[in-house]
Amino acid sequence: MSKEKTKGKSALDALPSITMVKPVEPEVVSVRKIAKTARNTKNKRKTARETIELSKDQQELVDIRKKLGLRHQDYAIMLGIGLPRLSSYTYGRTASVPADVMKTARQLLAENGETSRQLKEKFERPMSEIIGEWEMRLGTSTDAEIADLIGVVTMTINRWRKNETKPDLSALNRYDRIVTLIANTIKQHS
Incomplete structure (x- = not known):
């Protein structure tokens, strides 16, 4: 019997020692923190968009639209182009504006500039x-x-x-x- 005890002890002694470690609880991240992080990411993207510099033609295209007091949709129709194409010019997603589009925009301003000025005056009040x-x-x-x-x-x-x-x-x-x-x-x- 003592032989078996010795055998048992030596078998247990041969096993590596086990140390009990307290389990680590996962970090709890609040929903507010996640939402705030998402908001900050969006704001960073907006800032990046705002820093895009427009070419001389792109800026002129934007200025003409403002002088005429047109919505993007109406301006695109008057220029004879689609809204996505106009947006690509006015938000600087393309390198330049085609000459025919600029010519049309300048004609619109020449033909409608005075009318737009009169409309602005008419509707200037609250x-x-x-x-x-x-x-x-x-x-x-x-x-x-x-x-x-x-x-x-x-x-x-x-x-x-x-x-x-x-x-x-x-x-x-x-x-x-x-x-x-x-x-x-x-x-x-x-």
Whole structure:
């Protein structure tokens, strides 16, 4: 028996010693920290986009759009190009702007520059005043009625009335023409 004990001891003694280690708990990362990191990453990308320098033609293309008071969509149509193509020029994703596009843009400015200046002056006042004028011309008194007549949602009229937002010049001109057409129709039928 003692031989077996000796054998058992020597067999156990032959095994490597085991040291118990307390398990390490994984690091808990809060959702806020992850969200903040994602936000910071987005901000870094925006900063990188803002630092892109436009060529002389690209900057002129942007300036002409602003002088004309056009939305990107309308400007692209007037230039006879697609919106993605216009965006590639105005955001500096292409090296240059083709000569035919620049020629068309300069013609648009020459032909419509004075009209755009007059429109800017006409709509320079607060949006709440413009809405008030439209109400008088249309003979309406509620946001819902004006919204239905010009084709926007009531919340948009509400924001305009509070001067929180204002449509771009081309949209303002479009809405004003709609109001004029409706007002003239009302006068004819009265």
